[in-house]
Amino acid sequence: MSRPVLQVVAASTRPGRKGIAIARWVQQLAEAHGGFDVELVDLAEVGLPLLDEPNHPRLGQYVHQATRDWSATVSRGDAFVFVTPEYNHSFPASLKNALDHLHGEWADKAAGLVSYGGVSAGLRAATALKPVLAALRLHTVPEAVSIPFFPQFLDEDEVFVANAELEAGGKAMLDELLRVTGALSTLRAA
Numbered sequence: 001m002s003r004p005v006l007q008v009v010a011a012s013t014r015p016g017r018k019g020i021a022i023a024r025w026v027q028q029l030a031e032a033h034g035g036f037d038v039e040l041v042d043l044a045e046v047g048l049p050l051l052d053e054p055n056h057p058r059l060g061q062y063v064h065q066a067t068r069d070w071s072a073t074v075s076r077g078d079a080f081v082f083v084t085p086e087y088n089h090s091f092p093a094s095l096k097n098a099l100d101h102l103h104g105e106w107a108d109k110a111a112g113l114v115s116y117g118g119v120s121a122g123l124r125a126a127t128a129l130k131p132v133l134a135a136l137r138l139h140t141v142p143e144a145v146s147i148p149f150f151p152q153f154l155d156e157d158e159v160f161v162a163n164a165e166l167e168a169g170g171k172a173m174l175d176e177l178l179r180v181t182g183a184l185s186t187l188r189a190a
């Protein structure tokens with residue numbers, strides 16, 4: 001049986017962003033986990049404009065090729081890990097825009113959250129993100145990774161070097177994502 005597709009979504013798009021190193025770490029952790037086929041989805045590469053579709057995404061009547069391409073990408077995913085910074089006590093506009101572009105493509109799929117920041121560990125961003133994901137019928141698992149003072153885990157080459165607690169937290173999140181993804185695939189097929 002083929003493995004479910006897990007997409008690791010790097011939310012930060014700004015030049016000089018640090019989050020891409022964290023997203024790469026999550027990607028490697030998920031590959032080592034072995035339960036998923038893993039894809040890194042970098043919103044900086046996806047490069048969506050600010051939502052410019054005339055129709056409600058629920059209709060799936062996309063007029064722009066960029067939206068069609070984004071729809072095809074997300075449709076491929078069975079589960080997502082959103083790797084998000086905290087900007088002004090919330091998650092970045094790039095991620096809200098990427099979520100708002102689509103509708104049914106997200107539905108009845110599992111989501112895990114990896115947040116990072118200063119003393120807050122990005123938890124205010126994660127908390128703000130959850131109701132948005134729920135509105136799209138994304139099922140967020142409670143196991144999450146919250147990274148406080150994240151620069152302490154970046155080495156001189158800007159590679160993210162996790163400690164044992166973060167590794168264990170990430171593995172617990174992936175285990176639960178896999179469990180929920182199995183149940184949701186049955187729901188989607190019904």
Ligand SMILES: Cc1cc2nc3c(=O)[nH]c(=O)nc-3n(C[C@H](O)[C@H](O)[C@H](O)COP(=O)(O)O)c2cc1C
Pocket residue numbers: 012013014016017018019020085086087088089090116117118119120121122
């Ligand atoms: C617009 C903006 C707002 C920020 N607001 C917060 C914040 O509310 N809480 C926090 O912990 N860090 C905040 N920071 C600092 C970020 O944690 C830090 O810049 C981090 O590198 C952002 O992630 P990125 O580099 O992947 O974009 C903010 C940074 C920016 C650019």
